[in-house]
Amino acid sequence: MIAAEKLWAALKLLRTRDVSPPWLWTSGLSVLLVALPFAVRLDGQQHADWLQFLGRFHPLLVHLPIGLLVLLSILEVAANSRPNLRDAAGFVLYLTLVTGAISLIFGILLAYGGGVVGSTVMRHMWGGIALLIELLVCATVRPAWISGRIERAYPTLLAVTLLTLAWTAHQGGSLTHGNDYLTDYMPGPLKRLFPSSASDAAYAGSVYVRRIHPILDAKCAACHGASKERAGLRLDFYELLMKGSKDGAVIAPGNPDHSLLLQRVTLSPSDHHFMPAEGRTPLSPDEIADIRTWILAGASPTATSVPGITLIAENAELPIQPVADYSSLMTEIRAMQSSQGAKLVAVSAKPSDGLILQTVDIAFKFDDAQLAPFRRFAPFIVEAELGRTAVSDDCFDTLSKFTNLRALHLEGTAVTGRSLSKLSSLSQLRYLNLSGTKVTSEALGPLKGMPNLHHIYLFDTPAESSSQATDSTLRSTQ
Amino acid sequence: MKQHPLCTDCENPVTPLGLPIPRGMKQQWAANETRRRFLGRSGKVLGWAALAGLFGELCVRSYGEGSDIGSPSPAGNALGLPHFAPKAKRAIYLFMSGGPPQMDLFDYKPSLAAQFNKDMPDSIRGNQQLTGMTAGQAHFPVAPPHWPFGQHGKTGTWVSSLLPYTARMVDELTIIKTTNTDAINHEPAIMLMNTGNMNAGKPCLGAWLAYGLGSMNDNLPTFIVLQTKTNPKENNQPVSSRLWGSGFLSSEYAGVGLRSGSDPVLYLADPAGVDRAVRREMLDTVEQINRQMLAEIGDPETNARIAQYEMAFRMQSSVPELTDLTKEPQSTWDLYGPEAKEPGTFAHNCLLARRMAERGVRFTQIYKRGWDVHGDVVGTLPILCQETDRGAYALVTDLKRRGLLDDTLVIWAGEFGRTVYSQGGLSQENYGRDHHPRCFTTWMAGGGVRPGITYGETDDYSYNVVKDPVHVRDFNATILHCLGIDHSKFTYKFQGLDQKLTSPVPAHVVQGLLA
Numbered sequence: 001m002i003a004a005e006k007l008w009a010a011l012k013l014l015r016t017r018d019v020s021p022p023w024l025w026t027s028g029l030s031v032l033l034v035a036l037p038f039a040v041r042l043d044g045q046q047h048a049d050w051l052q053f054l055g056r057f058h059p060l061l062v063h064l065p066i067g068l069l070v071l072l073s074i075l076e077v078a079a080n081s082r083p084n085l086r087d088a089a090g091f092v093l094y095l096t097l098v099t100g101a102i103s104l105i106f107g108i109l110l111a112y113g114g115g116v117v118g119s120t121v122m123r124h125m126w127g128g129i130a131l132l133i134e135l136l137v138c139a140t141v142r143p144a145w146i147s148g149r150i151e152r153a154y155p156t157l158l159a160v161t162l163l164t165l166a167w168t169a170h171q172g173g174s175l176t177h178g179n180d181y182l183t184d185y186m187p188g189p190l191k192r193l194f195p196s197s198a199s200d201a202a203y204a205g206s207v208y209v210r211r212i213h214p215i216l217d218a219k220c221a222a223c224h225g226a227s228k229e230r231a232g233l234r235l236d237f238y239e240l241l242m243k244g245s246k247d248g249a250v251i252a253p254g255n256p257d258h259s260l261l262l263q264r265v266t267l268s269p270s271d272h273h274f275m276p277a278e279g280r281t282p283l284s285p286d287e288i289a290d291i292r293t294w295i296l297a298g299a300s301p302t303a304t305s306v307p308g309i310t311l312i313a314e315n316a317e318l319p320i321q322p323v324a325d326y327s328s329l330m331t332e333i334r335a336m337q338s339s340q341g342a343k344l345v346a347v348s349a350k351p352s353d354g355l356i357l358q359t360v361d362i363a364f365k366f367d368d369a370q371l372a373p374f375r376r377f378a379p380f381i382v383e384a385e386l387g388r389t390a391v392s393d394d395c396f397d398t399l400s401k402f403t404n405l406r407a408l409h410l411e412g413t414a415v416t417g418r419s420l421s422k423l424s425s426l427s428q429l430r431y432l433n434l435s436g437t438k439v440t441s442e443a444l445g446p447l448k449g450m451p452n453l454h455h456i457y458l459f460d461t462p463a464e465s466s467s468q469a470t471d472s473t474l475r476s477t478q
Numbered sequence: 479m480k481q482h483p484l485c486t487d488c489e490n491p492v493t494p495l496g497l498p499i500p501r502g503m504k505q506q507w508a509a510n511e512t513r514r515r516f517l518g519r520s521g522k523v524l525g526w527a528a529l530a531g532l533f534g535e536l537c538v539r540s541y542g543e544g545s546d547i548g549s550p551s552p553a554g555n556a557l558g559l560p561h562f563a564p565k566a567k568r569a570i571y572l573f574m575s576g577g578p579p580q581m582d583l584f585d586y587k588p589s590l591a592a593q594f595n596k597d598m599p600d601s602i603r604g605n606q607q608l609t610g611m612t613a614g615q616a617h618f619p620v621a622p623p624h625w626p627f628g629q630h631g632k633t634g635t636w637v638s639s640l641l642p643y644t645a646r647m648v649d650e651l652t653i654i655k656t657t658n659t660d661a662i663n664h665e666p667a668i669m670l671m672n673t674g675n676m677n678a679g680k681p682c683l684g685a686w687l688a689y690g691l692g693s694m695n696d697n698l699p700t701f702i703v704l705q706t707k708t709n710p711k712e713n714n715q716p717v718s719s720r721l722w723g724s725g726f727l728s729s730e731y732a733g734v735g736l737r738s739g740s741d742p743v744l745y746l747a748d749p750a751g752v753d754r755a756v757r758r759e760m761l762d763t764v765e766q767i768n769r770q771m772l773a774e775i776g777d778p779e780t781n782a783r784i785a786q787y788e789m790a791f792r793m794q795s796s797v798p799e800l801t802d803l804t805k806e807p808q809s810t811w812d813l814y815g816p817e818a819k820e821p822g823t824f825a826h827n828c829l830l831a832r833r834m835a836e837r838g839v840r841f842t843q844i845y846k847r848g849w850d851v852h853g854d855v856v857g858t859l860p861i862l863c864q865e866t867d868r869g870a871y872a873l874v875t876d877l878k879r880r881g882l883l884d885d886t887l888v889i890w891a892g893e894f895g896r897t898v899y900s901q902g903g904l905s906q907e908n909y910g911r912d913h914h915p916r917c918f919t920t921w922m923a924g925g926g927v928r929p930g931i932t933y934g935e936t937d938d939y940s941y942n943v944v945k946d947p948v949h950v951r952d953f954n955a956t957i958l959h960c961l962g963i964d965h966s967k968f969t970y971k972f973q974g975l976d977q978k979l980t981s982p983v984p985a986h987v988v989q990g991l992l993a
Contacts, residue, residue, distance in 0.1 A: 347560070348561060
């Protein structure tokens with residue numbers, strides 16, 4: 001009844017010529033557009049295949065209105081100096097409107113047909129609708145702007161439309177490429193501005209957090225996560241995992257064979273229901289076995305050990321600290337190499353893997369004084385090969401500045417171990433070779449508390465005989 | 479007399495019309511070969527030639543100019559290698575040329591004893607084409623291993639009593655029972671194993687590594703080959719330098735072979751009356767001449783020659799130091815055994831390999847010939863094992879106690895395995911074994927591989943792979959992975975192909991072997 005009254009009022013307005021017909025069309029269409037998501041409710045269910053088939057053309061079509069809208073803005077600006085472009089701009093605006101409308105319809109077909117829901121999907125959809133309404137308004141006010149009746153409204157509106165476009169397009173990009181597509185390879189300083197999302201903090205240290213969640217996160221969360229909730233299922237938090245999908249629970253604690261999640265990932269890859277879908281990387285047999293074991297043991301979020309699942313020891317290999325990018329220092333590094341004779345060699349093509357200090361070419365004359373200048377590159381050096389060099393106990397003053405040092409070779413040198421305690425500031429150190437030195441077991445005392453230092457080699461040293469009992473000369477195996 | 483159709487007589491020129499060919503063809507030729515057609519074709523040929531002259535350089539530039547792997551990156555070396563942080567910086571390859579019998583050494587098949595002298599079922603062999611040496615045999619009698627097996631280490635790995643030293647280090651080894659190859663004869667199989675291709679002319683693993691990863695020690699070659707002295711009691715198949723050749727890569731990446739005698743590099747000392755300065759001056763002049771030649775002709779091999787002269791000069795001081803074992807402590811001889819003092823033995827070469835690893839040699843390959851036991855397995859296999867067992871054990875143990883095994887990959891492999899059925903007569907006392915490409919046992923140890931595992935399963939006859947096959951290509955891809963190289967990206971443009979060690983056929987890094 002209210003709607004009919006409104007319509008009547010609008011018609012009356014029309015009759016009194018307060019509102020011209022284009023405005024009426026615009027408001028009517030806008031109301032329709034806003035009503036569209038309520039008419040076609042995204043319920044997380046998959047619908048007819050042909051809807052999805054058509055819908056999947058949305059990412060293809062959508063780039064046409066994007067390009068046209070950008071072109072429109074360029075034309076409007078360019079028309080200030082070449083007035084004959086103004087006509088073209090008008091045509092492009094209508095074209096944008098039509099293709100935009102088609103894209104919107106296909107987008108809704110995609111979301112509705114594919115049963116895609118989630119906050120990013122919703123933002124993307126509303127962005128698209130807002131964009132189309134803005135375009136409608138643009139088209140409505142433009143004639144007035146051309147004829148000079150209004151001045152600022154149209155350019156402002158166009159600018160707002162462009163901003164909406166950027167935001168909406170970013171939402172769409174996050175849907176196809178994942179949320180961290182842009183931040184993954186962002187340079188360090190910028191990246192710190194975008195903190196990563198939290199995990200199930202309450203269960204820290206549990207088998208779920210350390211083994212199960214990482215699998216689901218890597219293999220499933222792209223479609224069953226915060227941004228997309230296919231089949232109404234989210235696997236990024238324990239509670240949501242246990243809540244299950246629209247079809248009910250996907251995990252039956254203690255009963256892997258009745259757990260839908262496990263059934264889906266163990267189907268034949270050619271099966272229509274096989275997960276992960278759409279050709280994403282399937283779970284490895286090890287991963288499936290661990291999920292099965294975990295479900296069988298009751299799928300607890302807090303259990304810190306489950307028989308049959310081997311966790312990487314918490315204190316064994318802490319993640320290796322990436323090193324800052326040294327590429328800008330390459331000229332200096334080369335100059336250093338030619339003046340000192342020792343080399344700074346890249347660990348790999350990734351600068352974050354750091355540099356190795358190699359002295360083998362001039363080992364016999366490489367001493368503490370020659371080592372000292374390498375302090376300049378200290379934060380980038382992850383491995384120092386000082387075996388059979390002429391360095392002495394004083395080298396530790398310099399070495400203690402190599403804060404990212406992971407491996408230190410001092411075999412066959414004159415170090416006595418007197419100053420080994422200076423190494424205790426090197427929290428990344430994993431490997432220390434003191435073979436063939438005069439180091440005694442007493443001198444090793446200060447190294448005991450170093451968390452990562454698992455590989456100490458003491459072959460042919462006074463410390464060797466006493467340490468064999470503790471097996472520290474042997475390579476520790478994971 | 480009738481003119482011969484192919485006679486080159488100026489007065490009676492030969493034309494296709496005079497040839498003894500069907501009349502229809504002659505007519506067609508006469509119709510086609512008009513002046514207009516001739517000129518038209520010439521024009522096109524000239525056009526294409528001009529185009530090739532203009533753009534050809536773009537297409538064939540890569541040859542001789544090194545590589546075009548990726549874009550020049552700020553990190554890594556000029557080729558952008560290693561692709562990722564490597565687990566192993568260097569590798570030592572113990573090559574058991576001839577094909578060690580896997581079921582006599584590692585691939586324990588207790589059920590074979592009951593099959594003694596029974597014919598192997600045809601279903602096992604299938605339609606396989608055998609070598610000429612056993613294809614004519616009427617029977618394929620199963621020959622169980624002559625020696626008992628025992629379980630060793632914490633892992634309880636089965637090893638033959640022929641390898642008492644290897645048995646002590648099984649917890650360090652990554653044993654692969656399902657290595658398999660495409661070739662059934664020595665030369666193609668050994669080429670495939672070393673170069674990734676059965677045909678000669680491709681660079682070997684060591685040359686690829688020398689090219690891709692470069693040298694760690696400027697005073698020693700990046701890639702050194704050591705030959706073990708042959709034993710006349712063994713059936714020694716030849717190994718040739720193309721196994722450590724550089725193929726289409728510059729020859730400076732080829733393996734440098736050290737002699738197995740007491741003088742590893744001949745004429746290493748300067749001749750009497752020539753001191754270092756004179757030698758340096760001479761080399762500088764030779765280099766100048768070579769550079770002139772390079773500027774004139776532009777043959778990249780000239781560069782290789784210059785580099786080799788320089789390397790030889792530096793080796794004059796580095797090699798005597800390398801091969802001087804007098805400073806080795808007693809513990810070394812306790813470990814490697816007294817044999818290691820004798821140059822040319824396998825144990826001696828293993829000791830040299832350890833010294834090279836310490837001095838930053840990227841890749842060392844030790845060849846041991848004689849594993850081609852077609853007959854008298856019982857007589858020769860113990861000799862072969864005695865010669866190699868302790869050296870291999872000592873090498874791995876020595877690397878480990880000195881802290882080198884963390885970043886050194888040790889590889890033990892032959893080019894194929896041997897058949898479970900006896901070649902020639904089978905008796906209680908003796909048997910022979912033919913070549914077998916379908917499965918053979920290899921092992922790796924050290925940087926990048928998972929210690930203490932046995933990978934893959936073979937059937938009860940050690941004949942076919944049942945689970946987890948590892949093709950030679952996968953084997954090589956895995957080795958490259960341990961050294962920080964993605965085998966599919968490590969390519970060199972040659973003959974219009976992006977050539978790679980793992981050949982154009984897809985290869986996979988065997989994840990199950992990795993630490």
